[in-house]
Each structure stands twice: as C-alpha cells, then as structure tokens.
Amino acid sequence: GAGVSQSPSNKVTEKGKDVELRCDPISGHTALYWYRQSLGQGLEFLIYFQGNSAPDKSGLPSDRFSAERTGGSVSTLTIQRTQQEDSAVYLCASAAANYGYTFGSGTRLTVV
C-alpha cells in the first residue's frame, strides 16, 4: 500500500484479555518500529526490527508484551493479560533508510 497500515484502529478489551495489534509497513521498508503514546505523554519506544537482525526489545515495558515480524513485512504486537495502564495509542512506523520514518495512524487501545 501507499502508507503504513495499522489495524484495528480502535480496540476496547476487558482487563486480563490478550490483544493483537497489526502493522503493515510500506513495501520494501526494512525497518519497523512500535511506539506507545499515552494520554498527555510523549512517544515511548517499544521495539525495533531491522531486516533479519535480532529485534531491539529494550523498550518493551514487561514480559506481557511481545512482537513478531513475519517474512520481514507484517508485524504483530501482542499484549497478554492486559491491564488498564496498557491503555494508549500504539503507533507503528517503517523506514527504508537512515532518515525519517513513516507512521501509521495508530491503534487506540482501551482496557476496561
């Protein structure tokens, strides 16, 4: 597609449930990133994939969070046993080279 696509755009889930957030990067972009934006907060780095290298998971806040990138393209961010503090907008971005990213519109996650 022309841009980075994220789905769903909105997700409401009950506390304790697992959720999966999907990101379709721009075709050919080797780098993919996940960020979290909480209300009134800046962007919090979560995880970074670059080609076939091992991902940089240093930003994942707990072991309830995990992410995969299949075939160097689509990525899924999984949050297990969701908590209310997980409520945020989860942003995905992809990049082809060492410059700016292209961001998706995000998934707004609400844990009730």
Next chain:
Amino acid sequence: AQSVTQLGSHVSVSEGALVLLRCNYSSSVPPYLFWYVQYPNQGLQLLLKYTSAATLVKGINGFEAEFKKSETSFHLTKPSAHMSDAAEYFCAVRRNNNDMRFGAGTRLTVKP
C-alpha cells in the same frame, strides 16, 4: 545516550505571530534530528530533518529549524502562525542503531 528535551509542553501564540518550539539534544556524535507533527486524531507526519548537509533546514508548511551545535539545539520556527498549525510537535533524534527517540512533545495552540 542520545536523547532530546523539548522545553515547554504547551505553547500558545496568536495567529500571525512567530512560532518557536524549542528542542535540545544530547549526543556524543553528530546527530540526525527530526521534527514531526501530529494533528488531532492523526498519525505523525515528518516536518523536516537535519542530516548535516545544511544547518538551516526548511520543511513543509513554512516551518524551518536551525541546527546549532554550540547550543545543542534544533529549535523549530515559523514566521507567521496559522490556525491550521495547531497540533502536537515532536522533536526526535536518530540513534546510531537507527532507532528514533522522541521528546515529550509540545502542543501548539493558535489563538484567533
């Protein structure tokens, strides 16, 4: 570690007035610096980027930023604010391993 600090979480200007959004960075090597804008309910959009080619960088929508190594600053300016400039602005630095770290953001309000 490379990081950015945005001074002022909220800036308010009158329409037609100068816009100045401050960003200071810390980096042990020449940095790649970026400004992103996030309009309400939208994803992040690249405004401009500094990649050491020129210290004064011009971006979209009339914005520009000047890299000042002596002040470790990369402030964003626009000579005359427009109502449509109301948004959240993020300064970011690209680290050596190609992931981006963002500032906390500055919300710009433009008064009629």
